[in-house]
Amino acid sequence: MNWNFVDGMPIYLQIIDELTIRIARRDYLPGEKLPSVREVAIEAGVNPNTVQRALTELERRGLVRTERTSGRFVTEDESVLKEIHNNLSSEYIAEMIQKLRNIGMSDKEIIEAVTGCLRKEK
Known part of the structure; x- marks a missing residue:
C-alpha cells in the first residue's frame, strides 16, 4: 500500500x-x-x-x-470500531459540505448534487 x-x-x-x-x-x-x-x-x-x-x-x-x-x-470492541467509522464519515461529509459552500452552493443544491451522484453510482 x-x-x-x-x-x-x-x-x-x-x-x-x-x-x-x-x-x-x-x-x-x-x-x-x-x-x-x-x-x-x-x-x-x-x-x-x-x-x-x-x-x-x-x-x-x-x-x-x-x-x-x-x-x-x-x-x-465493535462500539469503538463503529465510533471511529462514524467519526471519519462525519469528518469527510463536513469537509465536502464546506467545500461546496465555498463555491456558493446552498444546502438544497448540495443535497441535490449528492443525491444525483448517488443515483449515478447505482
Missing part, C-alpha cells in the same frame, strides 16, 4: 490517520494482528520510532491492544 505523506503535518499523525482508515475500512479485521513496527516502518519508509509513536497513540485511543509477547491487534 502506498504512503503519501504531506508537508505541514507530522508524519506520526499521518500514520495514525492511515492506520485508522485501514481499520475502519476493515483492511485489518477485529482481533487481527497488525504488522510489526518494523514492517510498517519499511512499508512507509519512515523511522520505526515514528511508527511506534503512532501505534502507541492508537492504543491510547482504544483502536489497538498490545499482547506482551505477540504484538499488536485490532480491537474487537
Whole structure:
C-alpha cells in the first residue's frame, strides 16, 4: 500500500490517520494482528520510532491492544470500531459540505448534487 505523506503535518499523525482508515475500512479485521513496527516502518519508509509513536497513540485511543509477547491487534470492541467509522464519515461529509459552500452552493443544491451522484453510482 502506498504512503503519501504531506508537508505541514507530522508524519506520526499521518500514520495514525492511515492506520485508522485501514481499520475502519476493515483492511485489518477485529482481533487481527497488525504488522510489526518494523514492517510498517519499511512499508512507509519512515523511522520505526515514528511508527511506534503512532501505534502507541492508537492504543491510547482504544483502536489497538498490545499482547506482551505477540504484538499488536485490532480491537474487537465493535462500539469503538463503529465510533471511529462514524467519526471519519462525519469528518469527510463536513469537509465536502464546506467545500461546496465555498463555491456558493446552498444546502438544497448540495443535497441535490449528492443525491444525483448517488443515483449515478447505482
